[in-house]
Amino acid sequence: MSTWIAVALVCAATLLVGALGLRLSRTTSDFYVASRMVSPRWNASAIGGEYISGASFLGVAGLIFATGSDMLWYSIGYTAGYLVLLALVAAPLRRSGAYTLPDFAQIRLRSAGVRRVTAVLVVGIGWLYLLPQFLGAGLALRTATGAPGWVGTAIAVLVVVANVTAGGMRSVTFVQAFQYWLKLTAIALPVVLLLIAWHSDGSPSPASVPGSEWSEPLSGGDHPVYRTYSLLLALLFGTMGLPHVLVRLYTNPDGRAARRTVLSVIALLGAFYLFPPVYGALGRIYAGDLLDSPDSMMLLLPGRMLGEPWGDLATALLTAGAFAAFLSTSSGLTISVAGVLSQDLLRGRFRTSVSGFRVGAGLAVLVPATLSLLGVRTGLADTVTLAFALAASTFCPLLVLGIWWRGLTRAGTLAGLVVGGLLASTAVLLTVSGAVSSGWPAALLGQPAAWTVPTAFLVMVVVSLRTRRTPGVNTIMVRLHAPEALDLDRGDHPTPP
Amino acid sequence: MTDRVRASDRIRATERARATERVRVTSPRMSAVARPEIRPATREIDEETEVGEVYLKALLRSQLRPALVVLGVVLGGLGGLPLFFLALPEVADTRVGPVTVAWIVLGVAVFPLLFVAAWWHVRAVERAERDFTEILRRR
Numbered sequence: 001m002s003t004w005i006a007v008a009l010v011c012a013a014t015l016l017v018g019a020l021g022l023r024l025s026r027t028t029s030d031f032y033v034a035s036r037m038v039s040p041r042w043n044a045s046a047i048g049g050e051y052i053s054g055a056s057f058l059g060v061a062g063l064i065f066a067t068g069s070d071m072l073w074y075s076i077g078y079t080a081g082y083l084v085l086l087a088l089v090a091a092p093l094r095r096s097g098a099y100t101l102p103d104f105a106q107i108r109l110r111s112a113g114v115r116r117v118t119a120v121l122v123v124g125i126g127w128l129y130l131l132p133q134f135l136g137a138g139l140a141l142r143t144a145t146g147a148p149g150w151v152g153t154a155i156a157v158l159v160v161v162a163n164v165t166a167g168g169m170r171s172v173t174f175v176q177a178f179q180y181w182l183k184l185t186a187i188a189l190p191v192v193l194l195l196i197a198w199h200s201d202g203s204p205s206p207a208s209v210p211g212s213e214w215s216e217p218l219s220g221g222d223h224p225v226y227r228t229y230s231l232l233l234a235l236l237f238g239t240m241g242l243p244h245v246l247v248r249l250y251t252n253p254d255g256r257a258a259r260r261t262v263l264s265v266i267a268l269l270g271a272f273y274l275f276p277p278v279y280g281a282l283g284r285i286y287a288g289d290l291l292d293s294p295d296s297m298m299l300l301l302p303g304r305m306l307g308e309p310w311g312d313l314a315t316a317l318l319t320a321g322a323f324a325a326f327l328s329t330s331s332g333l334t335i336s337v338a339g340v341l342s343q344d345l346l347r348g349r350f351r352t353s354v355s356g357f358r359v360g361a362g363l364a365v366l367v368p369a370t371l372s373l374l375g376v377r378t379g380l381a382d383t384v385t386l387a388f389a390l391a392a393s394t395f396c397p398l399l400v401l402g403i404w405w406r407g408l409t410r411a412g413t414l415a416g417l418v419v420g421g422l423l424a425s426t427a428v429l430l431t432v433s434g435a436v437s438s439g440w441p442a443a444l445l446g447q448p449a450a451w452t453v454p455t456a457f458l459v460m461v462v463v464s465l466r467t468r469r470t471p472g473v474n475t476i477m478v479r480l481h482a483p484e485a486l487d488l489d490r491g492d493h494p495t496p497p
Numbered sequence: 498m499t500d501r502v503r504a505s506d507r508i509r510a511t512e513r514a515r516a517t518e519r520v521r522v523t524s525p526r527m528s529a530v531a532r533p534e535i536r537p538a539t540r541e542i543d544e545e546t547e548v549g550e551v552y553l554k555a556l557l558r559s560q561l562r563p564a565l566v567v568l569g570v571v572l573g574g575l576g577g578l579p580l581f582f583l584a585l586p587e588v589a590d591t592r593v594g595p596v597t598v599a600w601i602v603l604g605v606a607v608f609p610l611l612f613v614a615a616w617w618h619v620r621a622v623e624r625a626e627r628d629f630t631e632i633l634r635r636r
Contacts, residue, residue: 072603076575079608083571083615087564091622205595228579236572256626259619266615270608277604281596404561474545474553481556482542483626486633489543 002312003144006320010182011159014327017175040257044264046173047248049180051078051265052272053129053329054136057183057322059381060273062294064280065287070228071280074381075273077235079266081388085240086262091255092403092480099250100336101243101395102344107479108402109470111410117417119344121394122243123364124421126337128428129242129387130330130368132380136295137326138372139380143296144319150373156323157369160330164338165358173251179328180268186321187275190302190314194282197305206281223443226450231385234449238388241395244332247339254484295380298322330365337364382446386428393420393452397460403480405464406473412464420456424448538633556629563621571614578602 056078063071098104105111105118134153141152163175198204239245252258283290283297286304290297299322302314338360346356346363394417401408427448436442444451470476472491479490541549582589582599589599596604 069597069599069603072600076603076607076611080571080575080611083611083618084568086615087568087618091560203595205592225579225583229576232575256623259622263612263615263619266612270612273608274605277600281600404557474550477553477557478542481560483630485630486539488539 002309002316003141003319006316007141007155007323010320010323010327011155013178013182014159014175014324015163017178040252040261040264042173042177043248043251043257043261044268045177045180047176047245047261047265048268048272049176049178049183049324049328050244050248050332051242051269051329052180052183052325053384054133054140054322054326055380055384056273056276057187057325058136058140058295058298059132059379059384061276061279061283061298062296063379063381064277065283065297066291066294070224072277073228073232074235074385075276077232078239079269079273081236081239082262082266082269084236085245086259086266089240089399089403090249090258090262093246093399094249094252094258095255095482095484096480099247100340100343101241101246101398102340104246104402105398105413108476109408109410109413110472111413114410114413114417115344117414117421118395118398119340121390121417121421122340123337123345124425125241125387125391125395126243126333126340126364127368128390129244129384130333130337130365131371132383133326133330133333134365134368134372136380137323139295140299140319140322140326143299144315152323153369153372156326156330157365159327160334161361161365163327164331164334164361176328176332179324180272182324183321183328184268184272186317186324187272190318191275191278193310193314194302194305195278198282198285204285206284222438223440226443227447230443230447230450233453234385234389234392234447236392237396237453238390238392238449240399241391242388243336243340244329247332247336256483334361334364383432385447386424386431389447389449389452390421390424390428392449393424393456396453397457401457401460401464406477407464407469408460409464409467409470411467412460412462415463416456416460419459420452423452423455427452552633559625559629560622563618563625566621567614567618571611574610575607 056074060071060074060078063074093104096104096107098107101122102115102118105114134156137156138149138152141147141155142149249258249261252261279298279301282305283301287297287301290300299315299318302318303311305311306314338357340360341363342356342360346360397416397420398413402413427445430436430445431442436445475489475491478488482488482490538548538552542552543549589597591598593601
């Protein structure tokens with residue numbers, strides 16, 4: 001019962017905070033980027049809130065629990081990805097003045113073709129990332145209350161659509177910032193209770209539980225060394241290509257603020273990711289029988305370790321946190337997918353751009369919601385990693401080469417995006433469909449980044465070297481890199497909308 | 498009405514100015530070295546002159562250098578950890594309280610180090626941008 005109340009409160013608070021933001025949200029610019037007046041501190045909390053998905057909340061602890069210390073790399077990669085983003089992308093991307101990734105492609109390469117391919121990829125990555133969120137919402141509610149899986153999925157979809165279509169980005173900025181702190185509280189408070197219980201139990205070590213190779217590095221699964229490096233590559237270089245993260249950078253007033261925002265994000269994420277390993281380790285000691293359903297271990301653990309009423313309360317808090325995680329990540333993804341759908345793929349079919357945005361939001365959730373209601377079953381964190389790998393194989397080379405290398409051309413970008421996108425999405429489809437399940441093929445396809453990312457870079461560079469430079473590329477470079485205080489020709493042209 | 502009055506006023510003022518305009522009388526000193534035109538550095542960049550190209554390259558390099566340094570150190574360090582654990586499993590498995598060294602390093606110690614690296618990068622690149630802005634303005 002307390003779980004239902006907690007989930008209802010999270011949904012109500014999400015809608016309420018969104019509605020408060022709605023009173024201020026009137027123009028199209030408000031909808032897309034909160035009129036670019038969000039301060040770094042708000043923005044950082046919002047990025048943290050948006051980024052810590054249900055997969056992080058439940059999935060990372062579950063993976064550490066099931067597979068061991070190699071999975072600690074997930075937390076590291078999720079955080080260190082922002083360091084790569086900070087060093088290579090944050091300020092230039094903000095200075096480009098683009099709202100979305102397709103906007104960036106258009107500004108840098110002045111090509112409608114590249115723009116369209118980028119738009120399709122944003123939608124693909126968004127759907128791949130939304131799927132585990134909706135699945136996880138169903139799983140969380142089923143684990144905590146016994147309700148059928150579709151109930152949680154349906155609640156998450158409805159709240160996200162209501163929130164996004166009503167308020168757009170500005171309301172979502174407040175919602176997301178609120179949800180980071182909610183998630184941190186929800187994961188940290190139960191840890192205190194669990195550690196007290198563990199201490200009074202005589203502080204048993206997870207390393208001395210049978211199956212002790214679990215705590216050693218590079219012990220889990222087959223080809224753990226390859227998997228570890230490939231995972232790290234996907235997470236480090238995929239973060240910059242996630243559409244819902246990039247859209248947040250545009251809401252900063254300038255490039256310097258964008259950097260400071262990302263710096264705060266690293267602190268916020270570092271604080272959050274201290275907690276999932278604690279659940280993973282405690283789970284090894286107290287919930288060793290749950291190894292075949294690791295994603296729900298975290299929600300069942302308090303019941304095993306704590307007496308009433310603390311066990312119920314901790315589970316309720318964790319479910320609320322997980323739900324907040326599903327709602328916030330899904331909202332952010334829906335916003336960016338809806339933005340791209342309405343600007344690039346549905347443009348001109350609607351009377352106002354706001355109504356186009358609302359239709360885009362509906363389409364953005366339709367596909368992943370249908371898939372998750374049809375009963376597709378995948379590991380939460382695994383699916384998210386595939387989304388990262390797809391982003392790293394397509395948008396990472398586009399952004400890094402586009403920002404730092406004047407020689408990147410339209411043809412080179414198109415070739416790289418298509419090759420990287422096809423290789424990574426083939427690996428995704430073969431893995432999710434379960435066509436290969438063991439040995440090297442499974443490792444290579446399950447963690448494709450190690451070979452798809454270098455291939456995409458290589459194709460982009462080689463084809464670019466053989467084609468003519470984009471006209472006016474110097475002005476674009478000035479726009480991307482020059483501090484805003486300098487009075488320079490940045491080739492300002494109207495950006496939509 | 499008022500517009501017409503203002504227009505005629507302006508014409509009269511222009512004529513008066515022309516009548517009293519000073520004319521500079523000079524001897525043609527063809528051999529004199531022409532004084533270099535004072536060009537703001539931003540114009541060099543805007544007009545994509547050779548000097549502008551040098552500025553643009555310097556700007557890109559001044560921002561890319563801190564980025565590559567911080568990424569080199571952090572990615573090198575992170576990338577070395579699995580190899581380190583592979584080479585020295587007895588270090589990785591040394592118990593520290595209830596957990597092992599590998600857990601302390603991967604689960605706790607990495608995060609403050611990431612923040613310090615990010616903070617260093619922000620400081621370095623902001624300083625580089627300030628310097629660049631000042632150099633352009635000083636000219």
